[in-house]
Amino acid sequence: xxxxAQVKGQAGDQLAFTVSLKSVNHRFLDxxxxxxxxxxxxxxxxxxxxxxxxxxxxxxxxxxxxxxxxAQFEVNKTLVGGYVEAFRAAARTxxxxxxxxxxxxLRMPGALNSALASMDGAFESAVTAKLEECMKLLDEMxxxxxxxxxxxxxxxxxxxxxxxxxxxxxxxxVSRAYLEKVEARMKELIGAHAExxxxxxxxxxxxxxxxxxxxxxxxxxxxxxxxxxxxxxxEVGKKLDFLLQEMNRESNTLLSKTSxxxxxxxxxxxxxxxxxxxxxxxxxxxxxVE
Numbered sequence: 001x002x003x004x005a006q007v008k009g010q011a012g013d014q015l016a017f018t019v020s021l022k023s024v025n026h027r028f029l030d031x032x033x034x035x036x037x038x039x040x041x042x043x044x045x046x047x048x049x050x051x052x053x054x055x056x057x058x059x060x061x062x063x064x065x066x067x068x069x070x071a072q073f074e075v076n077k078t079l080v081g082g083y084v085e086a087f088r089a090a091a092r093t094x095x096x097x098x099x100x101x102x103x104x105x106l107r108m109p110g111a112l113n114s115a116l117a118s119m120d121g122a123f124e125s126a127v128t129a130k131l132e133e134c135m136k137l138l139d140e141m142x143x144x145x146x147x148x149x150x151x152x153x154x155x156x157x158x159x160x161x162x163x164x165x166x167x168x169x170x171x172x173x174v175s176r177a178y179l180e181k182v183e184a185r186m187k188e189l190i191g192a193h194a195e196x197x198x199x200x201x202x203x204x205x206x207x208x209x210x211x212x213x214x215x216x217x218x219x220x221x222x223x224x225x226x227x228x229x230x231x232x233x234x235e236v237g238k239k240l241d242f243l244l245q246e247m248n249r250e251s252n253t254l255l256s257k258t259s260x261x262x263x264x265x266x267x268x269x270x271x272x273x274x275x276x277x278x279x280x281x282x283x284x285x286x287x288x289v290e
Contacts, residue, residue: 002023002024003145004021005020005137006018006134007130007133009130011127015123016066016067017063018062018063018064018066019063019134020061021135023054023058023138023142025056025058026056026058029059030058030059031050031061032059032060033061033063034060034061034063035062035063039123046063046131049135056290057290075106079111080105087099149285149288149289153226156285160279161220161223163274167254167268170264171212173264212268215253215257219251219254223247225243236289241286244282244283
């Protein structure tokens with residue numbers, strides 16, 4: 001679900017930091033961490049903590065550091081020395097008279113280390129604690145959004161249930177209309193002297209194949225199951241999406257079985273199209289459910 005949370009923390013007198021979490025819907029858990037290079041050792045701990053609390057979603061994690069005016073920096077002599085030696089070796093190889101630009105080298109990742117960032121785990125402990133706080137805020141926002149999504153999904157199921165119940169009331173009339181239509185068509189094709197019992201037998205068989213009782217029962221069952229899953233409050237997003245696919249299949253079958261039938265059949269077509277609209281709107285919301 002879409003949510004955003006941000007907290008600020010302090011590690012010593014000269015080092016402040018901000019932890020930000022932003023989540024959007026995703027089929028799986030996809031973590032994207034943006035952190036300063038000197039905090040690489042902290043990344044695995046943060047990933048582990050996030051995976052323990054989050055199940056789905058694309059989550060952007062940002063750690064920003066603010067150093068005080070008195071912050072101490074140390075030159076990474078091994079790294080900087082390597083850059084300088086590589087530069088001079090290249091200059092000798094190509095007979096170029098030049099000296100390396102120290103300003104450019106010091107801007108390279110890892111060339112400067114903050115002494116504050118590596119102090120005895122105090123920084124990592126402070127960030128980890130604030131990450132927990134930030135995840136709690138994110139979860140609260142996701143829960144709030146989830147409550148709104150649940151209300152809308154329940155409204156959609158209410159609309160589907162009402163439409164299904166109305167179709168159920170129209171079923172008998174549609175079956176009769178279909179039987180009469182088939183009988184009239186068969187008389188037209190076979191002729192006026194055809195056996196009436198034979199016509200009725202064939203018409204009854206075709207009418208039975210066009211009966212929508214099974215689809216009505218399955219639709220009621222799917223709606224009931226959907227509402228039960230909403231009550232569970234667990235990770236049900238994929239199950240809800242599957243049920244909506246099944247509901248869409250039933251509504252398509254309802255429409256195909258009642259196509260071409262006038263009168264009550266037209267009303268079922270209207271209701272079937274309304275059901276498909278409700279299902280599609282519900283599927284849009286379910287994509288945001290874990």
